Amino acid sequence: MLSPTERTRHRRLREQGVTDRSVLHSVLATGFVCHLGVVVDGTPMVLPTVYGFTAETLYFHGSVASRSLTQDSEVCVTVTHVDGLVVSRSVFEHGVNYRSAMIYGRPRVVADEEKLLGLRVLTEHCAPGQWEYARQPSRKELAATTLLALDLAEASVKVRQGPPDDAGQGDDLLESGAVRWAGVLPLHTGWGTPEPDPALPPEVAVPAHLHRPDRLSSKAFLQT
Amino acid sequence: MLSPTERTRHRRLREQGVTDRSVLHSVLATGFVCHLGVVVDGTPMVLPTVYGFTAETLYFHGSVASRSLTQDSEVCVTVTHVDGLVVSRSVFEHGVNYRSAMIYGRPRVVADEEKLLGLRVLTEHCAPGQWEYARQPSRKELAATTLLALDLAEASVKVRQGPPDDAGQGDDLLESGAVRWAGVLPLHTGWGTPEPDPALPPEVAVPAHLHRPDRLSSKAFLQT
Numbered sequence: 001m002l003s004p005t006e007r008t009r010h011r012r013l014r015e016q017g018v019t020d021r022s023v024l025h026s027v028l029a030t031g032f033v034c035h036l037g038v039v040v041d042g043t044p045m046v047l048p049t050v051y052g053f054t055a056e057t058l059y060f061h062g063s064v065a066s067r068s069l070t071q072d073s074e075v076c077v078t079v080t081h082v083d084g085l086v087v088s089r090s091v092f093e094h095g096v097n098y099r100s101a102m103i104y105g106r107p108r109v110v111a112d113e114e115k116l117l118g119l120r121v122l123t124e125h126c127a128p129g130q131w132e133y134a135r136q137p138s139r140k141e142l143a144a145t146t147l148l149a150l151d152l153a154e155a156s157v158k159v160r161q162g163p164p165d166d167a168g169q170g171d172d173l174l175e176s177g178a179v180r181w182a183g184v185l186p187l188h189t190g191w192g193t194p195e196p197d198p199a200l201p202p203e204v205a206v207p208a209h210l211h212r213p214d215r216l217s218s219k220a221f222l223q224t
Numbered sequence: 225m226l227s228p229t230e231r232t233r234h235r236r237l238r239e240q241g242v243t244d245r246s247v248l249h250s251v252l253a254t255g256f257v258c259h260l261g262v263v264v265d266g267t268p269m270v271l272p273t274v275y276g277f278t279a280e281t282l283y284f285h286g287s288v289a290s291r292s293l294t295q296d297s298e299v300c301v302t303v304t305h306v307d308g309l310v311v312s313r314s315v316f317e318h319g320v321n322y323r324s325a326m327i328y329g330r331p332r333v334v335a336d337e338e339k340l341l342g343l344r345v346l347t348e349h350c351a352p353g354q355w356e357y358a359r360q361p362s363r364k365e366l367a368a369t370t371l372l373a374l375d376l377a378e379a380s381v382k383v384r385q386g387p388p389d390d391a392g393q394g395d396d397l398l399e400s401g402a403v404r405w406a407g408v409l410p411l412h413t414g415w416g417t418p419e420p421d422p423a424l425p426p427e428v429a430v431p432a433h434l435h436r437p438d439r440l441s442s443k444a445f446l447q448t
Contacts, residue, residue, distance in 0.1 A: 037268035167423035199391035
């Protein structure tokens with residue numbers, strides 16, 4: 001279980017706070033781009049960047065934030081999946097079906113063996129099979145890469161799923177007397193057909209590990 | 225044109241900074257959930273929330289951040305679309321095709337006529353046609369809603385599209401002598417079939433304005 005702290009306690013109604021670590025892992029497993037929040041000269045910056053993770057640790061590229069982060073900077077990393085628009089009878093009750101994880105902490109810059117492990121974890125998370133298939137980093141490339149590690153210790157997961165909440169509350173009828181439609185407009189995200197680099201000879205086939213299932217849909221999440 | 229400031233100047237290679245306001249509008253038009261960065265007691269928080277916009281102003285719900293934001297708080301609002309994974313010959317050159325907008329400023333809490341306008345803009349951005357179709361906010365609901373407005377004055381848009389950059393750099397061949405595949409794994413996001421509220425009588429049809437084109441795909445963006 002994740003330990004709730006002052007900032008990870010849930011205050012909003014109608015949203016479910018989840019403290020089970022497997023749900024955190026499930027949200028992280030569904031995407032590969034997070035939003036990294038850092039404070040620079042007292043003001044916030046929110047930067048999209050790729051990530052991977054192990055049971056205990058989130059790894060992410062630090063180059064986007066390298067000039068902003070010092071060893072002791074606190075960050076907030078947020079991963080959000082938008083699963084649909086909740087269309088209610090009243091404008092006020094409209095909302096979003098989503099899953100979101102927020103992780104707080106002070107990231108470490110990793111080096112040596114952990115740097116190689118972290119890059120492998122990140123690469124395999126984005127494209128399973130690519131670490132062995134692609135040319136692995138040279139010493140020079142490793143030196144040019146900043147990888148950060150953040151403990152998955154202080155985290156908050158929020159999930160909102162399901163239909164609108166305002167049935168039978170007096171807004172079911174249009175002025176015409178007809179029943180107002182309400183429900184969810186689902187949003188689906190999935191992989192399309194791989195697009196070969198135009199520089200590639202046309203006979204080169206897509207390797208099997210890059211043919212990917214629809215890993216990012218909410219249905220995949222809900223079935224796990 | 226957007227005026228670049230110290231924090232919106234682009235420092236990374238291979239990413240294109242865009243200062244044309246129409247590109248900012250185009251990125252904002254493609255989604256409806258942003259990541260709002262705020263500073264609370266010196267540490268960052270990154271919160272997903274819905275938004276809408278006019279030519280000059282971003283409107284977003286302030287309730288998620290209401291306990292964190294004061295009238296003079298600086299925020300960073302980031303909207304990101306992940307369009308695909310760039311699969312290169314070397315691990316080092318892997319990347320993401322994306323479009324991202326970062327907007328900085330001090331949001332205003334809006335009231336009265338602008339609040340109603342902002343809520344209308346936000347609702348119509350998420351679900352065009354819903355403002356007239358759904359029951360509009362009562363005085364009590366308006367009072368219970370915090371809406372924030374942020375000038376679209378200081379913003380940075382970054383776009384990375386296209387194939388990998390590392391053709392012919394010596395990593396084209398696998399150890400077996402075969403040519404290594406490289407290209408883009410596109411990621412598509414689009415609306416699925418509307419899911420009626422189970423509380424709805426089965427004969428109620430989905431109104432025409434909720435049958436939606438695939439408004440969130442990168443192709444739609446690239447055609448505009």
